[in-house]
Amino acid sequence: xxxxxxxxxxxxxxxxxxxxxxxxxxxxxxxxxxxxxxxxxxxxxxxxxxxxxxxxxxxxxxxxxxxxxxxxxxxxxxxxxxxxxxxxxxxxxxxxxxxxxxxxxxxxxxxxxxxxxxxxxxxxxxxxxxxxxxxxxxxxxxxxxxxxxxxxxxxxxxxxxxxxxxxxxxxxxxxxxxxxxxxxxxxxxxxxxxxxxxxxxxxxxxxxxxxxxxxxxxxxxxxxxxxxxxxxxxxxxxxxxxxxxxxxxxxxxxxxxxxxxxxxxxxxxxxxxxxxxxxxxxxxxxxxxxxxxxxxxxxxxxxxxxxxxxxxxxxxxxxxxxxxxxxxxxxxxxxxxxxxxx
Numbered sequence: 001x002x003x004x005x006x007x008x009x010x011x012x013x014x015x016x017x018x019x020x021x022x023x024x025x026x027x028x029x030x031x032x033x034x035x036x037x038x039x040x041x042x043x044x045x046x047x048x049x050x051x052x053x054x055x056x057x058x059x060x061x062x063x064x065x066x067x068x069x070x071x072x073x074x075x076x077x078x079x080x081x082x083x084x085x086x087x088x089x090x091x092x093x094x095x096x097x098x099x100x101x102x103x104x105x106x107x108x109x110x111x112x113x114x115x116x117x118x119x120x121x122x123x124x125x126x127x128x129x130x131x132x133x134x135x136x137x138x139x140x141x142x143x144x145x146x147x148x149x150x151x152x153x154x155x156x157x158x159x160x161x162x163x164x165x166x167x168x169x170x171x172x173x174x175x176x177x178x179x180x181x182x183x184x185x186x187x188x189x190x191x192x193x194x195x196x197x198x199x200x201x202x203x204x205x206x207x208x209x210x211x212x213x214x215x216x217x218x219x220x221x222x223x224x225x226x227x228x229x230x231x232x233x234x235x236x237x238x239x240x241x242x243x244x245x246x247x248x249x250x251x252x253x254x255x256x257x258x259x260x261x262x263x264x265x266x267x268x269x270x271x272x273x274x275x276x277x278x279x280x281x282x283x284x285x286x287x288x289x290x291x292x293x294x295x296x297x298x299x300x301x302x303x304x305x306x307x308x309x310x311x312x313x314x315x316x317x318x319x320x321x322x323x324x325x326x327x328x329x330x331x332x333x334x335x336x337x338x339x340x341x342x
Contacts, residue, residue: 004155004233006058007098012146013041013066013082015120018128020140021074033137034076035126039069041119041146042082046095048107049088055155058087066117069143072125082119092158092236098150108158116151120144154232159197159211160329162237164265166257167214169243170282172196173312175212178322202326211237231268238332240277241325244307246295247283254281254295255302276332278308278324285311 016038023031044066064087070079095104095116105114123141130137163171179198196212213234234240242261244254252260258279265272281299284292292309300307308324310317 004055006055006153007062007150008058008087008153009063009148009150010044010087010117011063011065011148012043012117012119013068013085014145015039015041015122015143016069016071016079016082017142018123018125018140019072019074019077019079020126020138022136023075032135033126033130034074035140036072036074036077036079037125037128038072038122038141038143039079039081040122041069041143042066042084043115043119044117045084045086045113046089046093046105046107046116047086047113048091048093048110050091050110052088052090054090055093055153058153066119066146068146069119069122071143072122072140076125076127079122081122084119086113089153090155092156094154094156096152096154098152104151117147117149120146156236157197157211157233158209159233159237160208161200161210161239161241161325162234163210163212163241163243164234164261165243166245166252166261169245169257170312171212171243174241174243174280174282174310175210177312177315177318179210200322200325202322208325208329210241231264231272234265234272234275235269237275239325239328240272240275241280241321242277243280243282244299245283246281246292246299246309247286249286250283254299258299258303276328277305278321278328279303279305280321281307281309282312284309284316285314 018038019035021033021035023034025031044064064085066085067082069082072079089107091108091110093107095107095114096102097104104116107114121144123143126137126140129139163174165171175196175198179200198210198212199207200210201207211233242258244257246254250257262273281296287295296307296309308317308321310321312318
């Protein structure tokens with residue numbers, strides 16, 4: 001089960017108390033203070049693990065509290081520090097403070113960590129309070145409480161290409177055609193109920209990651225249908241591949257479907273509408289040659305963008321589409337001066 005949001009409470013371990021103790025040795029009837037310090041409480045550490053791809057584990061356990069430090073002992077023995085509590089997260093998790101909504105960290109690299117709640121300092125033993133006028137201090141410090149906070153964890157998939165479009169446009173079929181992924185495919189809306197990732201291998205040992213985003217409908221940015229919970233997953237993508245259903249059975253014209261999805265992107269986050277985009281006309285096998293040509297011409301005029309006609313069933317132009325995606329990614333790579341296909 002794919003879970004991309006969780007709210008958890010984290011608290012660093014409390015520090016151990018300092019000890020009140022005095023030396024008790026033979027022939028030393030009035031030994032000085034020798035109370036040890038308390039140990040430090042453990043930290044709460046959020047760590048990116050390549051073994052995690054969902055936040056499901058964190059939904060069953062809301063509170064995470066690190067081990068407290070041990071109390072100090074006599075003979076100046078310091079209490080043992082509490083163990084840190086490490087919470088594994090998938091790559092692409094954004095950490096937000098629940099109270100302020102402020103983004104604390106974008107965990108986008110495998111192996112990176114952040115201390116989200118520090119453990120409390122251990123209290124000082126009575127040996128620290130000895131003075132020339134108070135040689136037998138009977139006070140010691142209590143350990144400090146650990147930091148605590150509620151945090152929101154949001155997972156945004158890290159993919160190079162995001163497949164977008166209305167429900168039943170053919171995104172899942174395209175993902176299965178391009179990659180080794182095998183998403184659920186059926187001829188009814190909302191087959192894809194969670195984002196799917198696929199790795200596409202191309203020549204010269206290059207590859208890129210494709211994300212199939214559940215179909216968007218009008219009002220998705222307000223949570224209608226499968227809602228804005230899935231729109232966040234295309235914020236990190238470098239290229240959008242917009243699939244349109246041009247078959248006679250489609251409930252909307254291709255141009256209307258195009259502008260509905262584009263408007264939802266813009267309403268959710270204006271920067272999404274600025275991403276590079278390839279427009280794909282799917283289900284061309286259901287149109288005769290003359291009707292298909294006229295359909296593409298009309299669509300290109302209405303949306304003022306070039307359109308690539310394909311058929312997921314017959315495989316028509318799939319290789320052409322793959323070349324277009326690689327070319328677009330390499331163009332993005334050149335402009336950003338960073339590798340995309342590796």
